[in-house]
Amino acid sequence: xxxxxxxxxxxxxxxxxxxxxxxxxFFLRALLAAEFPKERLxxxxxxxxxxxxxxxxxxxxxxxxxxxxxIVIVPKDATFKVMExxxxxxxxxxSCFTSGFSEIGNKExxxxxxxxxxxxxxxxxxxxxxxxxxxxxxxxxxxxxxSGEEWAGNxxxxxxxxxxxxxxxxxxxxxxxxxxxAVSYGNGSDINADxxxxxxxxxxxxxxxxxxxxxxxxxxxxxxxxxTLRETTLKKPVIIFQGGTTAIGKRSIFSHxxxxxxxxRVIEGAFKQAGAIMVKQGLHHLLYTALLISCFxxxxxxxxxxxxxGTILGGGGNNVYVADICSKIGLNFPAFDEEMxxxxxxxxxxxxxxxxxxxxxNAGMSGYKTAIKIMKLMDKIDQIDVITYETDxxxxxxxxxxRQKLDLYKEFDFKGLMESIMDTNVxxxxxxxxxxxxxxxLISSQTFYDADIVSKRNExxxxxxxxxxxxxxxxxxxxTVLKYLIDYKEYILRAK
Amino acid sequence: xxxxxxxxxxxxxxxxxxxxxxxxxFFLRALLAAEFPKERLxxxxxxxxxxxxxxxxxxxxxxxxxxxxxIVIVPKDATFKVMExxxxxxxxxxSCFTSGFSEIGNKExxxxxxxxxxxxxxxxxxxxxxxxxxxxxxxxxxxxxxSGEEWAGNxxxxxxxxxxxxxxxxxxxxxxxxxxxAVSYGNGSDINADxxxxxxxxxxxxxxxxxxxxxxxxxxxxxxxxxTLRETTLKKPVIIFQGGTTAIGKRSIFSHxxxxxxxxRVIEGAFKQAGAIMVKQGLHHLLYTALLISCFxxxxxxxxxxxxxGTILGGGGNNVYVADICSKIGLNFPAFDEEMxxxxxxxxxxxxxxxxxxxxxNAGMSGYKTAIKIMKLMDKIDQIDVITYETDxxxxxxxxxxRQKLDLYKEFDFKGLMESIMDTNVxxxxxxxxxxxxxxxLISSQTFYDADIVSKRNExxxxxxxxxxxxxxxxxxxxTVLKYLIDYKEYILRAK
Numbered sequence: 001x002x003x004x005x006x007x008x009x010x011x012x013x014x015x016x017x018x019x020x021x022x023x024x025x026f027f028l029r030a031l032l033a034a035e036f037p038k039e040r041l042x043x044x045x046x047x048x049x050x051x052x053x054x055x056x057x058x059x060x061x062x063x064x065x066x067x068x069x070x071i072v073i074v075p076k077d078a079t080f081k082v083m084e085x086x087x088x089x090x091x092x093x094x095s096c097f098t099s100g101f102s103e104i105g106n107k108e109x110x111x112x113x114x115x116x117x118x119x120x121x122x123x124x125x126x127x128x129x130x131x132x133x134x135x136x137x138x139x140x141x142x143x144x145x146x147s148g149e150e151w152a153g154n155x156x157x158x159x160x161x162x163x164x165x166x167x168x169x170x171x172x173x174x175x176x177x178x179x180x181x182a183v184s185y186g187n188g189s190d191i192n193a194d195x196x197x198x199x200x201x202x203x204x205x206x207x208x209x210x211x212x213x214x215x216x217x218x219x220x221x222x223x224x225x226x227x228t229l230r231e232t233t234l235k236k237p238v239i240i241f242q243g244g245t246t247a248i249g250k251r252s253i254f255s256h257x258x259x260x261x262x263x264x265r266v267i268e269g270a271f272k273q274a275g276a277i278m279v280k281q282g283l284h285h286l287l288y289t290a291l292l293i294s295c296f297x298x299x300x301x302x303x304x305x306x307x308x309x310g311t312i313l314g315g316g317g318n319n320v321y322v323a324d325i326c327s328k329i330g331l332n333f334p335a336f337d338e339e340m341x342x343x344x345x346x347x348x349x350x351x352x353x354x355x356x357x358x359x360x361x362n363a364g365m366s367g368y369k370t371a372i373k374i375m376k377l378m379d380k381i382d383q384i385d386v387i388t389y390e391t392d393x394x395x396x397x398x399x400x401x402x403r404q405k406l407d408l409y410k411e412f413d414f415k416g417l418m419e420s421i422m423d424t425n426v427x428x429x430x431x432x433x434x435x436x437x438x439x440x441x442l443i444s445s446q447t448f449y450d451a452d453i454v455s456k457r458n459e460x461x462x463x464x465x466x467x468x469x470x471x472x473x474x475x476x477x478x479x480t481v482l483k484y485l486i487d488y489k490e491y492i493l494r495a496k
Numbered sequence: 497x498x499x500x501x502x503x504x505x506x507x508x509x510x511x512x513x514x515x516x517x518x519x520x521x522f523f524l525r526a527l528l529a530a531e532f533p534k535e536r537l538x539x540x541x542x543x544x545x546x547x548x549x550x551x552x553x554x555x556x557x558x559x560x561x562x563x564x565x566x567i568v569i570v571p572k573d574a575t576f577k578v579m580e581x582x583x584x585x586x587x588x589x590x591s592c593f594t595s596g597f598s599e600i601g602n603k604e605x606x607x608x609x610x611x612x613x614x615x616x617x618x619x620x621x622x623x624x625x626x627x628x629x630x631x632x633x634x635x636x637x638x639x640x641x642x643s644g645e646e647w648a649g650n651x652x653x654x655x656x657x658x659x660x661x662x663x664x665x666x667x668x669x670x671x672x673x674x675x676x677x678a679v680s681y682g683n684g685s686d687i688n689a690d691x692x693x694x695x696x697x698x699x700x701x702x703x704x705x706x707x708x709x710x711x712x713x714x715x716x717x718x719x720x721x722x723x724t725l726r727e728t729t730l731k732k733p734v735i736i737f738q739g740g741t742t743a744i745g746k747r748s749i750f751s752h753x754x755x756x757x758x759x760x761r762v763i764e765g766a767f768k769q770a771g772a773i774m775v776k777q778g779l780h781h782l783l784y785t786a787l788l789i790s791c792f793x794x795x796x797x798x799x800x801x802x803x804x805x806g807t808i809l810g811g812g813g814n815n816v817y818v819a820d821i822c823s824k825i826g827l828n829f830p831a832f833d834e835e836m837x838x839x840x841x842x843x844x845x846x847x848x849x850x851x852x853x854x855x856x857x858n859a860g861m862s863g864y865k866t867a868i869k870i871m872k873l874m875d876k877i878d879q880i881d882v883i884t885y886e887t888d889x890x891x892x893x894x895x896x897x898x899r900q901k902l903d904l905y906k907e908f909d910f911k912g913l914m915e916s917i918m919d920t921n922v923x924x925x926x927x928x929x930x931x932x933x934x935x936x937x938l939i940s941s942q943t944f945y946d947a948d949i950v951s952k953r954n955e956x957x958x959x960x961x962x963x964x965x966x967x968x969x970x971x972x973x974x975x976t977v978l979k980y981l982i983d984y985k986e987y988i989l990r991a992k
Contacts, residue, residue: 103812144894144944161813167943174945212813243813248829249820255852256812282817282972316599316752317657317708317739321778324745333744356751398640447663448640449670451951458945476778 001191001199005093005123006134006181008068009040012060012091014082015073015098016043018051023097024073027141028052034147036138042067060085068092069139071131076100079113079127087120094124095131102187102258103128110258114189128257129186130162133169135179142166146173153178154207155290158196160185160257161243164212164283172287176465177294180205187257188217194224201232207297208290209238212283215259226270233275234495237293237488240271241279241286275491277484288472289481292441295470296485301439303492305485306385307331310378311358312371313390313443313475319360326479333357334383343377368425372432379436386482387440390475393457394447401452426460430467441478442471497687497695501589501619502630502677504564505536508556508587510578511569511594512539514547519593520569523637524548530643532634538563556581564588565635567627572596575609575623583616590620591627598683598754599624606754610685624753625682626658629665631675640666649674650703651786654692656681656753657739660708660779668783672961673790676701683753684713690720697728703793704786707736708779711755722766729771730991733789733984736767737775737782771987773980784968785977788937791966792981797935799988801981802881803827806874807854808867809886809939809971815856822975829853830879839873864921868928875932882978883936886971889953890943897948922956926963937974938967 011031017024028043032052042065043051046058057063060070060082070091072082079098086094094117101110110127117124125131130141136152141162155177159165162184169179180203185191193213200206209232216222232238244253245264253259272278279286296302309331313322323333336344336357344355347370359374361367371389378387433440444461448454461471472478507527513520524539528548538561539547542554553559556566556578566587568578575594582590590613597606606623613620621627626637632648637658651673655661658680665675676699681687689709696702705728712718728734740749741760749755768774775782792798805827809818819829832840832853840851843866855870857863867885874883929936940957944950957967968974 144891159813161811161816163811164813164817167811167814170943174943214813214816243816243820246820246823248823249816251852252812252816252819252854256816256856282821315657315659315663316748317655317660317710318663320657320710320739320745320748320752321660323748324739324742325778327742327744356748358748360752395640447666447670449950449954451947451954454945454950455947458947 001123001195002092003203004068006132007137008092008132008139010042010065010067011036011040011069011071011139012042012044012057012063012067013071013073014044014060014085015078016045016048016051016056018048027071027073027097028054030140030143030145031138033143034138034140034145036140040065060089060091063089066090069132070094072096072098074098076109080116083113083116083122084120086122087116091122093132094122094126095129096124096126096186097129097131098126099128099186101127102189103255105258107258110187110189117190124190125183126186127189129188130165130184133157133165133179133182133184135169141184142170144170151178152180153294154180154205155210155294156180156200156203156206156208157182157210157212158185158193158200159183159210159212160188160193160214160259161212162186168210168212168283168287171283172290175287175291176462176471177287177290188221188259192217192221192225194221194228197225197228197232197238201228201235207236208293209236210286210290211238211240212243212286213240214243214253214257217259226274229271229274229276233488234492237277238275239277239279239286239289239293239484241283242268242271275488275495277488279484281480285477285481285484288477289484291470291472292481292485293488295468296439298468299434299439302485303489304385304437304439305482305489307483307486308334308383308385309358310334310375310381310384310387310438311390312361312374312388313358314361314392314395316360318390319358322358322475325476329479329483331479331483334381336381340377340381344374347373368429372429375433375436375440379438385438387436387438388443388475388478389440390443390445391460391471393444393460394453397453397456398448426463430464430469433469434467440469441482442469443475443478444471444473446473497619497691498588499699500564502628503633504588504628504635506538506561506563507532507536507565507567507635508538508540508553508559508563509567509569510540510556510581511574512541512544512547512552514544523567523569523593524550526636526639526641527634529639530634530636530641532636536561556585556587559585562586565628566590568592568594570594572605576612579609579612579618580616582618583612587618589628590618590622591625592620592622592682593625593627594622595624595682597623598685599751601754603754606683606685613686620686621679622682623685625684626661626680629653629661629675629678629680631665637680638662638666642669647674648676649790650676650701651706651790652676652696652699652702652704653678653706653708654681654689654696655679655706655708656684656689656710656755657708658682664706664708664779664783667779668786671783671787672958672967673783673786684755688713688717688721690717690724693721693724693728693734697724697731703732704789705732705734706782706786707734708739708782709736710739710749710753713755722770725767725772726770729984730988733773734771735773735775735782735785735789735980737779738764738767771984771991773984775980777976781973781976781980784973785980787966787968788977788981789984791964792935794964795930795935798981799985800881800933800935801978801985803979803982804830804879804881805853805884806830806871806877806880806882806934807884807886808857808870809854809884810857810888810891812856814886815854818854818971818975821972825975825979827975827979830877832877836873836877840870843869864925868925871929871932871936875934881934883932883934884939884971884974885936886939886941887956887967889940889956890949893949893952894944922959926960926965929965930963936965937978938965939971939974940967940969942969
């Protein structure tokens with residue numbers, strides 16, 4: 001695969017439509033919302049002359065410019081003619097959104113469509129896919145996706161499902177991830193996962209590869225993929241979520257992308273042996289694994305992770321819960337020595353707290369200065385690998401809000417106090433965490449749902465993310481994804 | 497236990513403080529924020545005369561009114577004198593927040609404190625607990641808790657951890673649960689879970705009991721509890737989350753509430769055999785189980801639940817994921833007959849969708865009329881027990897927002913359209929779902945985090961909750977908690 005496929009000079013949408021609920025309006029609207037340059041965007045539809053302020057061309061041939069990338073959203077029977085037009089127009093890449101091919105058992109039409117493309121030297125994504133998303137090029141496949149230079153990162157996505165690629169990007173953006181390229185390849189009749197992985201292995205703009213995989217078109221593709229996977233994981237982490245791990249899931253796969261999904265345990269075992277991080281429980285875990293890796297790659301702490309935690313959190317019941325979930329996964333809380341316990345007793349106090357590791361500080365942001373001191377002490381304890389701190393933004397914010405509402409403390413300007421936390425406390429916390437040698441993960445539990453709190457919590461979380469300090473919203477997710485990192489580290493140490 | 501304990505005529509906070517970060521300010525502030533009647537609220541502190549506009553009394557004895565409920569937040573060594581004062585003042589119930597007793601191995605002081613109370617006929621919650629929360633009485637133990645008649649429901653909480661009780665109420669309110677009473681009993685040296693469960697078994701205001709349990713003070717309490725549990729589950733569901741299921745968790749339990757936690761598998765087995773719903777993965781699952789039960793109790797559908805789902809959702813990859821997670825848990829998607837498949841092909845279409853069960857409609861709210869028709873058809877299919885529909889509020893809202901921003905469709909008033917969905921579409925949907933005989937669960941995936949979307953999503957979800965139609969934010973949680981309901985139903989059918 002050639003790099004130019006991801007950097008098309010122009011895009012045509014064949015089957016574009018201005019109609020509210022039509023599939024043909026979807027891609028065009030997304031490209032317009034992302035501010036893809038209008039002079040390089042060509043809607044194709046013989047029934048219209050103008051659409052969203054753009055000139056509409058009756059056919060690809062009538063476009064008076066070269067066209068590199070074509071998105072096809074026409075009825076299935078019209079796709080063959082469109083593909084012939086693409087060949088004639090010397091299009092580089094076609095993404096065929098149209099479905100009704102091998103995913104419903106119609107292998108013949110799929111072979112016919114791809115054969116036209118192959119003969120003409122045109123590469124194809126799909127059919128039955130969403131195609132390309134390259135945020136830095138303002139090339140997106142959904143209106144919800146942020147684009148432009150400021151949204152460009154070094155994470156790339158290989159996804160058989162367009163919806164999953166979409167959700168990965170949008171939810172990923174929400175937790176601080178930035179993407180380089182995403183490819184949804186659907187039925188994968190021409191370009192499949194093996195070729196995409198080979199490309200991303202060598203792509204200097206990609207540091208982390210996320211993948212949603214259902215299966216392969218041929219056994220050979222599967223073999224190529226596995227070989228490439230083994231080479232790739234030594235260079236960059238590959239995080240895979242596999243769909244169709246049950247009989248009913250496999251039935252859904254067949255009708256989704258018409259892939260051969262094989263025996264799941266065999267596949268999972270082989271991928272793991274090739275160094276892939278195999279995420280068990282859906283896209284959220286995949287994204288948070290990427291978040292930890294991304295932050296720790298930047299701060300050079302990825303290979304410092306380990307199973308021994310030093311943990312500051314709030315609430316005795318929460319403490320028990322965290323101890324349970326971490327310990328089930330194989331993470332530990334090394335006991336502190338006498339000196340540390342004495343320090344805690346003196347500085348955190350005995351009343352209403354549980355000393356020991358995890359530390360029940362019941363403090364959150366209001367006790368951040370003590371938390372900094374504790375983290376510095378933990379940084380010196382050899383038995384601790386990773387430090388986690390529950391920031392309690394929600395409680396801090398709601399408490400400030402209610403005090404303000406009650407007007408109980410007239411001597412305090414709470415609005416000012418709330419703003420100052422952004423300027424002073426958070427800066428102090430970030431400055432100090434950056435000095436800590438061990439990996440640090442913040443936990444920001446989501447307790448309150450009202451828009452006001454959510455918005456302020458987002459602002460606070462954003463500040464930390466910008467400093468490459470990872471924030472995860474619950475301990476269970478943190479524990480699971482940290483374990484993935486530890487396993488990956490151990491694989492790399494063994495493989496080297 | 498007497499009902500009057502939960503309905504105190506007056507509350508005194510011994511050790512109340514006006515200081516910003518003092519523990520002694522916490523409860524008073526919460527009661528004031530909840531608008532507990534000021535004339536029945538007595539801060540006690542010899543060092544102050546006025547606090548938050550309230551008259552402060554130097555001692556319990558100096559309060560010129562009867563005091564039913566006392567919250568104690570004084571240093572440990574001062575608790576004995578306070579307890580003697582409580583006896584003299586004929587207080588009914590004391591909640592001792594002060595810690596430093598058996599949870600740090602100090603059994604002697606705990607025995608001494610409780611013995612003063614017992615001799616004097618005073619009942620005690622704690623020590624080391626948050627005490628009572630009765631929202632309808634505006635009696636709360638945290639500022640984040642909503643109170644008043646409109647927040648009163650029929651769910652009650654027994655929790656060893658105050659923090660967990662707090663989180664259950666606050667997050668519970670956020671997903672539509674309303675509570676009757678909550679009790680945090682900490683070390684449980686006087687009142688323990690056995691007595692509380694006995695009370696709630698017979699409490700006509702309680703239909704569902706939620707419990708966070710770490711262990712018991714004595715073997716006898718454990719036995720009493722188990723006997724009561726067996727009787728209670730036949731009358732009302734008891735949903736339990738148990739802390740300390742691992743060795744490290746048990747260590748945390750001991751330093752949290754000083755309880756005996758015993759062999760977890762034995763306890764879990766015994767509780768399950770007594771008909772309790774034993775939640776495996778934390779408080780979120782506990783709360784969503786309560787949500788389903790609460791909604792289905794009201795609509796008389798609780799005993800109609802079963803493992804066979806009819807599911808409408810969006811996205812082929814999502815489809816595979818849902819099939820996988822549900823099938824791992826033991827839920828099924830019965831295949832549709834030819835007639836239904838033909839109807840779907842004609843009315844939903846083949847392009848871009850996956851026919852069959854689950855149905856990939858990729859429609860969300862914009863396709864709600866088709867969804868209603870499908871749900872009505874599913875209602876007639878004997879093989880289907882429960883209907884689930886992914887509403888896609890987030891996508892609908894973000895799509896409307898972006899269209900508005902782009903000003904692409906000038907012929908539509910999108911703001912008006914967005915508002916009208918609340919008035920027309922949602923009402924139509926609710927009216928039709930109410931006619932469906934089978935249990936219906938809506939899934940509202942949380943994809944976008946910005947305050948605007950969150951706020952509008954909350955509004956939409958709220959409308960459904962008020963109509964007792966349960967909404968859960970992800971399919972994995974839905975599948976897990978639905979399975980708990982099915983198991984409970986089967987237990988009741990066997991036991992009857």
